[in-house]
Amino acid sequence: MASPTSETLKIWVFLILPLPVLVVLGYVVPTAGVLGWSFTLPEPGVQNYAAVLEAQRLQTVIWRTLRICLLTTVISVGLAYLIAYRWRFATPRGRQLIELVVLVSFWLSMLIRAFAWLVLLRGDGVINQTLLWLGLIEAPLPLVRNEFGAVLGMVHFMVPFAVLPMLNSFREVDDRVLNAARSLGATPGQVLRDIFFPLTLPGMAAASGIVFIFSLGSFVTPALLGGGRAVMLAEYIYLQMFQLSNWGMGATLAIVLMAMVVVTALIFGRLFGFKNIVGGLK
Amino acid sequence: MTAPFVKLDGLGKIYGRIAALDDVSLTIREGEFLTFLGPSGSGKSTTLMALAGFIDLNRGRVLLEGRDITGLPPEKRDFGVVFQGYALFPHMTVAQNVAYPLKIRRVAGAEADTRVREVLERVGLAAMADRPVARLSGGQQQRVALARALIFRPKMLLLDEPLSALDRRLRQEMQQELARLHRDFGTTFLFVTHDQEEALALSDRIVVFNQGRVEQIGTPQEVYDRPANRFVANFLGDMNLIPVRAEAREGDVTICLSGTRRLRVREEVAPGAQGWLALRPERMGLSETQPDGNALPATVTTITYQGTHLILQLEAEDGLALDARLAVTDPLAARLAAGMAVWCHWPEESGHVMTE
Ligand SMILES: Nc1ncnc2c1ncn2[C@@H]1O[C@H](COP(=O)(O)OP(=O)(O)OP(=O)(O)O)[C@@H](O)[C@H]1O
Numbered sequence: 001m002a003s004p005t006s007e008t009l010k011i012w013v014f015l016i017l018p019l020p021v022l023v024v025l026g027y028v029v030p031t032a033g034v035l036g037w038s039f040t041l042p043e044p045g046v047q048n049y050a051a052v053l054e055a056q057r058l059q060t061v062i063w064r065t066l067r068i069c070l071l072t073t074v075i076s077v078g079l080a081y082l083i084a085y086r087w088r089f090a091t092p093r094g095r096q097l098i099e100l101v102v103l104v105s106f107w108l109s110m111l112i113r114a115f116a117w118l119v120l121l122r123g124d125g126v127i128n129q130t131l132l133w134l135g136l137i138e139a140p141l142p143l144v145r146n147e148f149g150a151v152l153g154m155v156h157f158m159v160p161f162a163v164l165p166m167l168n169s170f171r172e173v174d175d176r177v178l179n180a181a182r183s184l185g186a187t188p189g190q191v192l193r194d195i196f197f198p199l200t201l202p203g204m205a206a207a208s209g210i211v212f213i214f215s216l217g218s219f220v221t222p223a224l225l226g227g228g229r230a231v232m233l234a235e236y237i238y239l240q241m242f243q244l245s246n247w248g249m250g251a252t253l254a255i256v257l258m259a260m261v262v263v264t265a266l267i268f269g270r271l272f273g274f275k276n277i278v279g280g281l282k
Numbered sequence: 283m284t285a286p287f288v289k290l291d292g293l294g295k296i297y298g299r300i301a302a303l304d305d306v307s308l309t310i311r312e313g314e315f316l317t318f319l320g321p322s323g324s325g326k327s328t329t330l331m332a333l334a335g336f337i338d339l340n341r342g343r344v345l346l347e348g349r350d351i352t353g354l355p356p357e358k359r360d361f362g363v364v365f366q367g368y369a370l371f372p373h374m375t376v377a378q379n380v381a382y383p384l385k386i387r388r389v390a391g392a393e394a395d396t397r398v399r400e401v402l403e404r405v406g407l408a409a410m411a412d413r414p415v416a417r418l419s420g421g422q423q424q425r426v427a428l429a430r431a432l433i434f435r436p437k438m439l440l441l442d443e444p445l446s447a448l449d450r451r452l453r454q455e456m457q458q459e460l461a462r463l464h465r466d467f468g469t470t471f472l473f474v475t476h477d478q479e480e481a482l483a484l485s486d487r488i489v490v491f492n493q494g495r496v497e498q499i500g501t502p503q504e505v506y507d508r509p510a511n512r513f514v515a516n517f518l519g520d521m522n523l524i525p526v527r528a529e530a531r532e533g534d535v536t537i538c539l540s541g542t543r544r545l546r547v548r549e550e551v552a553p554g555a556q557g558w559l560a561l562r563p564e565r566m567g568l569s570e571t572q573p574d575g576n577a578l579p580a581t582v583t584t585i586t587y588q589g590t591h592l593i594l595q596l597e598a599e600d601g602l603a604l605d606a607r608l609a610v611t612d613p614l615a616a617r618l619a620a621g622m623a624v625w626c627h628w629p630e631e632s633g634h635v636m637t638e
């Protein structure tokens with residue numbers, strides 16, 4: 001290959017330059033601004049961070065956020081594992097069908113999905129009315145506007161995000177390796193426990209990391225399905241900033257949320273390798 | 283009469299429109315080294331996998347010591363399998379791979395350790411026990427796969443082209459290793475290959491496959507020297523095929539006619555039968571004057587020097603092409619030249635008539 005002329009070099013510089021500029025304008029500057037607010041509003045000092053450590057109200061929100069995210073992660077990754085497992089051992093047609101179902105729910109707007117759940121789960125919603133009519137319950141079950149509703153909606157939202165990174169590691173498990181285990185005396189259950197599960201663990205770890213990190217920032221789904229009783233960090237930040245005009249506290253919690261994301265990413269990266277987490281996305 | 287060790291009875295397997303197996307029947311003797319030989323796609327692996335229990339057959343039965351095991355799942359058959367590509371467990375060390383069948387059988391502790399060490403010693407991997415299998419060479423992975431399949435003392439060891447991924451030298455080394463393991467363990471070995479030299483060198487008996495059928499079963503000498511048909515004859519190496527018609531019997535010799543030439547074979551062939559006289563190139567001698575016995579006049583067309591021997595192409599009467607293999611030490615070798623007229627001759631016990 002010929003060495004690049006100064007002309008093509010100029011073009012390259014011109015093409016690459018916008019990237020660092022965008023990163024600086026889009027991420028570094030705003031983040032620095034938010035960080036600044038957290039230390040300066042309403043007055044300079046660390047009182048916002050002190051409040052995070054002390055105020056019961058804030059800690060409740062943070063713990064609730066972690067709890068909901070953990071629950072969401074465990075349930076969605078569990079469901080996704082079952083889906084990916086079916087996909088791995090399906091015929092080519094079966095695989096296409098599963099991919100389609102997963103992708104369709106991926107493409108549906110978050111809002112539409114949340115409202116659909118509302119229609120199903122409300123006190124006068126389809127599920128409760130059916131159960132009442134059947135005489136199985138005497139009063140409507142509290143299925144929505146609480147943590148249960150929030151977790152349900154978030155799981156529904158997150159399952160496709162968990163399935164996609166798993167498919168790769170599921171696909172890579174060689175049939176012959178599984179058959180070898182059978183020929184050595186292992187039942188299908190033992191093959192799953194001793195061979196298939198350990199070999200798909202990296203994919204599952206990648207999925208867990210992705211789902212947990214995405215869940216931390218959830219806003220629309222818990223806001224609509226939690227109905228004010230499952231307020232998570234993102235919604236709380238929104239309330240602080242836009243309802244109470246408490247910009248300093250909002251900014252501080254935004255930094256806390258970001259720190260949680262970074263720490264989670266670091267932990268998963270440490271345990272399972274960043275390549276696995278990122279590679280799982282392909 | 284006792285039931286044969288393993289009997290495959292009319293196996294049939296259809297994939298879409300392809301008959302991968304079309305009526306495969308054969309018996310396996312306990313303790314033998316049996317080889318499935320045949321071209322790509324001839325049904326060797328399918329038969330092996332049916333035997334191992336991984337394939338739902340459309341037709342036929344698999345019998346083990348007289349017991350029908352056709353529908354039995356693989357883990358209940360107690361056959362060791364070495365897969366193409368070895369299929370080691372990538373998340374385990376050498377020792378963990380080898381110990382897995384023991385773990386499944388709840389053999390643990392000191393006994394398991396001893397057995398793992400023993401079998402690793404037998405395949406020459408004692409020093410590698412704690413290595414992850416991903417960091418082994420092809421030959422070493424092969425040995426792990428063998429150790430893992432032999433440690434639980436299977437009724438039979440099934441090997442699907444275990445040597446095909448190795449380079450030539452390692453391959454020869456592993457061939458000897460396989461022969462040694464077969465002697466040591468006394469286990470029945472069922473070996474798949476499409477390399478005829480490998481099959482001839484290792485086997486007690488060879489099953490020749492073609493298009494989902496068994497063409498011939500026999501000892502290496504039988505399939506090499508007395509092929510059942512043209513396919514087997516050509517698959518096992520170069521073969522001269524001379525069109526003949528059986529004329530008459532004379533004691534244990536049959537006299538055949540090729541054109542006007544009378545050729546004698548020490549075989550029983552029904553007079554009147556049409557067929558081919560098969561003769562390996564290395565069994566054919568050359569001379570400048572007409573010898574007694576079987577002989578055909580021919581002209582040398584090309585000579586290829588191969589170090590220890592010469593490969594000659596000749597043209598006999600009626601345009602019949604013949605190949606000969608002449609040792610370079612043969613007195614004639616130095617005088618041969620293209621265009622030279624010679625006599626091809628062979629003893630009557632070297633020829634074999636195929637009427638199929
Ligand atoms: N799972 C399958 N689906 C469709 N066709 C198959 C399948 N397995 C084997 N076949 C076909 O069955 C025929 C026999 O295949 P098989 O693998 O037994 O051949 P083989 O003798 O082992 O060949 P090779 O030397 O290439 O391994 C081939 O035509 C093959 O394409």
Ligand SMILES: [Mg+2]
Pocket residue numbers: 326327328442
């Ligand atoms: Mg094969």
